[in-house]
Amino acid sequence: MDENRDTLAALAARVDELESRQHIVDLTSEYCHGFDKRDFDRFLAIWSEDCVWNIGPPFGTFRGHTGIHEAVQDVLWPAWQESHHLSTNHIVRFQDADNATCVCDVDCIGTLTGDTDCQMVGATYSDTLQRRAGRWLIIQRDVQIHYFNPIPGAPLVPPQG
Numbered sequence: 001m002d003e004n005r006d007t008l009a010a011l012a013a014r015v016d017e018l019e020s021r022q023h024i025v026d027l028t029s030e031y032c033h034g035f036d037k038r039d040f041d042r043f044l045a046i047w048s049e050d051c052v053w054n055i056g057p058p059f060g061t062f063r064g065h066t067g068i069h070e071a072v073q074d075v076l077w078p079a080w081q082e083s084h085h086l087s088t089n090h091i092v093r094f095q096d097a098d099n100a101t102c103v104c105d106v107d108c109i110g111t112l113t114g115d116t117d118c119q120m121v122g123a124t125y126s127d128t129l130q131r132r133a134g135r136w137l138i139i140q141r142d143v144q145i146h147y148f149n150p151i152p153g154a155p156l157v158p159p160q161g
Contacts, residue, residue, distance in 0.1 A: 027129070057145075100130075
């Protein structure tokens with residue numbers, strides 16, 4: 001009887017970790033969709049109220065939901081006319097059932113406001129995450145920007161047809 005209970009507990013822990021891993025990866029997808037589609041509520045929902053978003057030079061560090069609002073509404077969205085994020089290579093590590101880290105790479109292609117040339121940004125996101133009240137949230141995101149380059153003569157235009 002105890003062996004069955006131990007087996008079921010181990011299975012439940014494995015299922016919880018698999019589900020948690022997917023929820024954590026989904027946070028990055030929600031970040032990308034929220035930012036690119038300019039859906040602030042969707043974007044804000046991934047962050048804890050006491051979060052830290054360290055975007056690094058030239059943007060800076062932003063704290064809490066007020067800081068997220070400032071970063072997105074006052075700094076980033078006014079600077080970007082259009083953006084398209086692609087994230088990949090997620091590595092999730094659990095410290096325990098409710099605390100984890102995730103590292104992923106991201107490419108962003110977009111157009112700066114007032115510019116016609118495409119910009120290409122490559123970065124790595126290093127996240128500290130915590131499950132609070134049953135929801136995984138980003139507690140801290142550190143962004144390491146590898147490159148931020150214009151692509152002259154490559155405007156973003158919709159398909160013709």
